[in-house]
Amino acid sequence: MHHIQPEQPFHLDHTLDSGQVFRWHKNGHVWEGIVNGELIQISQNGSIHCNCNEGFLSTYFRLNDDLDTILSSIDKDENIHKAITALYGLRLVRQDPWECLISFICSSFNNVPRIKLIVENLSREFGTQFHQGYTFPAPEALARASVKELRKCGLGYRDKYILETAQIITSGLDLKKLKSLSYEKAKETLLELPGVGQKVADCVCLFSLDKLEAFPCDVNIQKCVNRFYGPCTNVRAFGREYFGEYAGYANHYLFHYHRLYRTR
């Protein structure tokens, strides 16, 4: 077990319970998740206690992002200010692009507990078993699955999206290479995948491709923006222009705050 005192503001519960990741579960005071094929155990009691090294923590939890500078830059009004105050230390996570893509295709017209259920089912059925659980399925494993097998995981009508997207990836689309493209170009590529629309593409850009200006727009964010900032036809564009280069942080603070307190 390592004991680490982060230099950066870091609130573990807000970070892992905010609907950006789906393979983390809290047992008592310890969060457990399978990342890059390994079981990570992490808790926070003043300092961070974990079975991983500081390099992993820094990469996965984006500890090189200067959160105070970022939050200052998005702290534009009383509404976002309340979310920042309530959720201070919430960090965006740097996920694996493939896992992020599949997870958010599953997220459409779905709720968080059920997204978690589906992702666990997929991992159990198509991942690789190791001594502490199942890895997230490789693209090849999903690409050679049958629609019926996928449907058994609870995917519903999304089964074809998952299968066809997996087949496109295995036939030569390297998601990690999208990191080197601009936000617009990366998103354009993602939008060609079945089951990927504006919202899912923005989530993949924000949570796995380092495109911090992405401003995913779901029904919650739509309601937030309309209530706080008035009628708005293009919420994505509004978010990017209003909050700036770190609009994605503003988006996630608003999203989680709205979900916690159900401010209809």
Add this chain to the structure above:
DNA sequence: GCCCAGGGGATAG
């Protein structure tokens, strides 16, 4: 039982 969920695709206008 009922309502709804971090939407996307197809179709019509």
Add this chain to the structure above:
DNA sequence: CTATCCCATGGG
């Protein structure tokens, strides 16, 4: 281009 409609499933 925008407006509807439908989609499977199970948590709350």
